[in-house]
Amino acid sequence: MDCIFCKIINGEIPSEVVLESKDFIAIKNIHPKSPVHILVMPKAHVEKTDSISGKNESFWSDFMLFANGVISKYDLDKFGYRIINNGAGYQGVDHEHIHVMGGENWRPSDGL
Ligand code: AMP
Ligand code: ZN
Numbered sequence: 264m265d266c267i268f269c270k271i272i273n274g275e276i277p278s279e280v281v282l283e284s285k286d287f288i289a290i291k292n293i294h295p296k297s298p299v300h301i302l303v304m305p306k307a308h309v310e311k312t313d314s315i316s317g318k319n320e321s322f323w324s325d326f327m328l329f330a331n332g333v334i335s336k337y338d339l340d341k342f343g344y345r346i347i348n349n350g351a352g353y354q355g356v357d358h359e360h361i362h363v364m365g366g367e368n369w370r371p372s373d374g375l
Contacts, residue, residue, distance in 0.1 A: 268358035269308050282336060287329040289363075298366025299337045299344075303330045309359045311350050330361050339365040 270276040272288060281301055282289040292300040305326065314322060334340055344365030354360075364371075 264308060266308055266356070266358050268302075268304055268356055268360065272304075272306050282329070282333050284329055284332075286325065289329070289333045292362070297345075297364040297369045297371075299339060299364065299369075301333050301337070301363040302360050303333055303363055304358060304360040310357050311354070311359060314359045315350070326359075326361065330363055333363050334365075337363075337365070339363070342367050343370070345371055 267276065271278045271290060278293075279291040280288060281291060282303075286307070287303065287305055289301050289303045292302050303326070305322075309322070313319075330346065334344055342365055344363060347362040347364065348360075349355075349362075
């Protein structure tokens with residue numbers, strides 16, 4: 264399958280892994296938009312239509328628990344953070360992922 268995140272997960276494309284579990288992985292965004300900009304994703308190729316279908320009831324709670332580990336690892340609970348999950352065409356890569364963004368002195372510029 265021609266999915267850039269699957270290629271990262273299977274090692275075909277190099278990445279900087281910051282946290283990993285059996286089912287999830289977190290890597291540094293290659294084009295960071297904040298001092299800390301981590302992409303958190305399931306290791307399985309899960310597309311939005313599947314992830315929001317509700318078929319896997321614990322998917323989002325497991326996913327968020329893992330993302331919370333990234334937040335803790337970078338002390339973003341002290342500095343502040345934003346989580347972004349794009350969908351329905353807002354995303355460039357159709358392999359489910361969460362952006363964890365933050366860092367010391369960083370504030371989103373859009374006022375949201
Ligand atoms: P989205 O627009 O939500 O689908 O975000 C996809 C993200 O993947 C973008 O922020 C890209 O900078 C990031 N990205 C693309 N290719 C790579 C890569 N090889 N390694 C790390 N991050 C990447
Ligand atoms: Zn994939």
